[in-house]
Amino acid sequence: MALLQISEPGLSTAPHQHRLAVGIDLGTTNSLVATVRNGISVVLNDDNGRAMLPSVVRYAAEGDVIVGEAAQAAQSEDPVNTIVSVKRFMGRGLKDLGEISRLPYRFVDSSSTGSGQGFGMLQLRTAAGAKSPVEVSAEILRVLRERAEASLGGELVGAVITVPAYFDDAQRQATKDAAKLAGLNVLRLLNEPTAAAIAYGLDNAAEGVYAVYDLGGGTFDISILRLSRGVFEVLAANGDSALGGDDFDQRIHCWLLEKNNLSALSPQDTRLLLTHARTAKEQLTEHAETRITAVLSSGELIDNVLTREEFQAMSQNLVQRTLQLLRRALRDAKLGVADVKGVVMVGGATRMPQVQHAVGEFFGQMPLTNLDPDKVVALGAAIQANLLAGNRSGDDWLLLDVIPLSLGIETMGGLTEKIIPRNSTIPTARAQEFTTFKDGQTAMSIHVVQGERELISDCRSLAKFELRGIPAMVAGAARIRVTFQVDADGLLNVAAREMGSGVEAHIAVKPSYGLSDAEITRMLQESAQHAQDDMLARALREQQTEAKQLLEAVQHALAQDGALLSEAERTCIEDRMGSLNALLQQTDHQAIKRGIEALNVATTEFAQRRMDTSVKSALAGHNISELGN
Template identity: 50%
Template sequence: MSTQGPSIHDTGALFQIAEPEERRAPARAPGRGIGIDLGTTNSLVALAPHGDDPKVLADGEGRALLPSVVSYVGDRVIVGDAAQAQQEEAPGQVVSSVKRFMGRGLSDVDFTHPYHLVAPSQGAGVLRLDVGAEGEPHLVTPVEVSAEILRVLRLRAEDALGGPIDGAVITVPAYFDDAQRQATRDAGRIAGLNVYRLLAEPTAAALAYGLDRGGQGLFAVYDLGGGTFDVSVLRLHDGVFQVLATGGDSALGGDDLDRALAAHLLGRAGFDETRPPTRHQRELARIAARAAKEALSEQGEVRVSVAACGIDDLAVTRATFEELIEPLVQRTIRACRAALRDAGVRARELDGVVLVGGSTRVPRVRAAVEETFGRPPLTDIDPDKVVAYGAAIQADILSGSAREGVTLLDVVPLSLGIETMGGIVEKLIPRNATIPIAARQVFTNYSEQQTGMQIHVVQGERELASDCRSLARFELRGIPRLPPSMARVEITFQLDADALLTVTARELMTGVRQSVEVKPTYGLSEEEVDRLVMESYDHASDDYAARNLAEARVELGRVALAVRTALAEVGHLTAILPAEERASIEAALVSADALMREASEAEAVNAARVEIERRSEPFARRRMERALLAGMEGKSLHEIESVLAAEEEHLDERRGGHSAEVIDG
């Protein structure tokens, strides 16, 4: 959370006028916007530059899905499949499903997990995970863990684009509250990303589908992610995607289907309250359950073995699995009905229902959606990728590409309110209000002695503040000493297009902007984020440059070696290499050696390589001619021509042809 308006400089004066600094328009780089689906289980990055169809970027081994798993085993942070491979040996040091912890307090964590959580020192504040080895605590916040995932995706996109990216659209569950969204945005910043926008996952999916099919009509999006569930009802109309209502559960997802099955497996293996499984066993059972769930989408029965839990070739039928998950499925269906009701739309009025998320492959989930909405759902876009596609399209638009614009009118998923007398919540912005939206509230003083007031902002639908999510506490200071009810302070609660809250205050009598000090309940403070951003900046700006430099050095080394080899073999033949040319090439090689040791920028190294290539080009050509002549005796004209053509190609490929195998000394 941040105060966009006044910043606080404690000058001791009653009022501080601190208008936000006017920043110039950021220079945009069309086509260099990326879309990121930061998922509970897997994350993806996609590109759709200059109006192209979106493409998900794969790693060097062709894998598009990056498991959202971060390993802190040893000194190096590892993300993805390699981290996942370490999960069994060190479950406490390998973080998966970190999305479930984003923007959460200790008391919100009511699900099983193998981590050692460290509560913030003063009750509120961001929680931390201890991912250190035994006896060596290493605390990380969920925001930092997420930033590691985002950083890997950023590098993947930079590789694909061949340079730095301009900005990113990161998707969040529609049902994420302010704290969870802010945490996601902070993670993006720490990962060195300019976060254009946070985009609701179902809205992103609708964007991917809507553009595909002409974009008219009423749609519902059922999005069962790894750890979150969303349902959105949208109206598509002439390029406007209007979310009418959204609903869901930010603590219910495919993971829970796995957990239900894991609990069943452990139960059948003889574990119970008197003999509970260890964290390790629980985690292994969960991993086995996930595999079983996936298999049961294809087949009617699966056999499960987990040696560490004493589970040996246990048969699980699809019917059993469906029975286990039915309560969870029904929770999602209730949310669907509520969203339809809030949207004022009947199921039969819909033009289509879109499925998103890997767990929508579970046949029972599909059937329940079909029953509820009265039609078979649309599944023609890969449910694992559709969100990233939508994010990439929106990122392309925001990067300034000449792409037909769409307007996304999203809503705030949960009501925003303030705590009043007796702990009752007064709602300022109702759920499903289209964002951006603002609410203003005027507060007065109770006495001349009152120079400040505390305001507690909460999010949720319940009557009591203690039952809602605490977002932040604001302290208003510097109210003028006026008789009761005379001092009037207007506070503006502004939700931006990301559904992120900013608060500004103004004293109405004087019109002076007032200081508002924000204390996010579960988030990092501005200063903490800034510090982490600065720390990562040191890496972030280096990351790309460092890799470029490394690559440039390899290239220079390769070229220098080839030239040196040639010099050693035929450099003494003055017919091929006149003395002054040799001196010039050797001089270039000497300065290249110096650069190899000292250069800190890729440009200089590349320039040195180009210079060697330029100076040695005639030498290379003569060498090639000589090699050709040597091999040409007794050949037909046709043969000579074809050899010549092949060598030309070779020459192009080799940037100057300094390749030892061409030399025929």
């Protein structure tokens, strides 16, 4: 039994006061709040004893905002104003969503509204006006904050909010903004699989390499961690922020449409069938078959029997996709299946027998499910919140997490210069120097991207900003140092500085859009498929850029010091310039390279003469001792 601490009258309890902190799992389907009470992490229930708050928000016509069970109950009747799975829209623009026709919402292209919150992010038109995903998420978080404050009897010092490990900068920033909007002080954004590892690892005093397989309602994460003497070190993370239990529902939904020859359903009917699809999925965890019956708004009766085998067959490629990402994470961690001591299953969707079976078979061992897969993330987040709030001392643990996707910037010719590679331990910073391309260039624009591909057009654009006031110098003389800082929340800050003049530009990357679901998938797949194409395209662009620079430089030199050349020498140089220009119209990078070399050879003597002349003119009027200083 815990002893009550009673302070003497008049003495402040401040030094020992327990600071109220919570962990919040803001899920696609359900959200939870947990806290550490008497040294034990517990999930906080609502007045009806329910731990899980459905992540559903309804904006009723009367102006009320309804969150949770009641909103969920109204989703078929009022689908347009009832926002389900809003997590999938966080940090996303309208053009990022593949098929919006299947979703029963009225989307707003927010670039036309220009409102403050979530500018550039898509918005949803509801009875209460246009709402950004940040605002919708904030409603869910507000309910959880109020639940926690009522339960703990005081104001919260702060909260740890969990995010999928594979969330990009835009999605993380949107989540943090939502928490702030809900009146929460964010102690940290914590990756969901890492939170699960804390709950599991501290509970079991685990040591060794563990894999956390986290299949949630709308996101999939795989993290490989090494647990050793109180250190949780993430070795690699991979995932798909658009793959989750919802997609299994969609497969059943499509199957129902096909079976019944249905097309172009109303939003009400779409929501109705999706709800039945989810129930059927859950039924098939316990039963070999399930019967789906529903009456559409037209009066048409749906009545189908779905077997577990059929469901497994239609969802097989979803499971295979998770295994593919699992293999990539292991390769990134430079580990094999045999190195993994245990596999922790997280997320309600891991209850599906085909998922358990596939993961068990892959690792050759039974996955660990002794902690409730729906609660383990919130429990871990609460433990970390308690630590961050400063309630512990002595037996602390240390978390070393990573950034999931590479960060880079655009260089000449539409290429990506990777600055921070994926799986770098955070916080981390990298600085890279760039130079001006033209004589007298006084401004430079910096384009920040996230992704694994070499061409800028294949990566996710995060932000663009401009560095102005660079002192005019010859091309290549200015030195622009760009620093990328990723903090412990996985959020990026970029600063650029011209080294000679000290001109500085700072930007907190608040992007208009996050990486789209489909884009991440596509980027990673294509990264492998087109590695070869990328290299060729890159080689070509490099040669083209170099050729253009050289041609410009020679043209400039001819205009300035053409008098240093004989007629024959000048003709030779101009001939080779002509052929290099012709080669630039084609796509053979090796031919361009040879053209560059030929022009270089032709101008070597010219360059030497120019150098001599300029050294002489620089020395004119100075004595030796002056130059020595």
